[in-house]
Amino acid sequence: MTKAMLTVRLDEETERQLADILAHEKTDKSELIRRLIAERWLNLQAGRTLVDRRGGHPQHLLQDAPTDLSERANRKKAMLQGSRALRDR
Template sequence: MFTVRLDPETEQQLADLLAHAPDSNRSELIKRLIKERWLTLDLDRPFVERREGHPKHLLQDAPPDLSERAVRKQAIASYLKKRHS
């Protein structure tokens, strides 16, 4: 068991939710909301799929040796210089 401190706005929102669910108390409502949210995570799918795949065009023009630190530092420096000029 644990205690949660809610700001006044969230407290009012909880009261509104409880008003529309008269058969629930605070604990039951919070448990149900957590369960609903947990079920939407779809934990059977890999993280990348849950995030709708890899970013497109992320490294399309990247040099093949970009994983090397010196090359990566130079690429970042060039990008920042180009962006801020």
């Protein structure tokens, strides 16, 4: 893993706040920054749907499915038929 040097300019108030956070968290600046970045990244991911996080919809999953599956009753019926077919194997 390549390490990059990061320089951050902080005003006096922010420096004091950082020192307080570091003392409270009992960590160093690098670890604190890594954790903050990881938390923010996870928050960004939380806004995405499961399908987006998994790379999108499968291309051929529904290619032979009826076109009216947007209706709940039709989906329920199709699921029952599918489970019966699996059970009867």
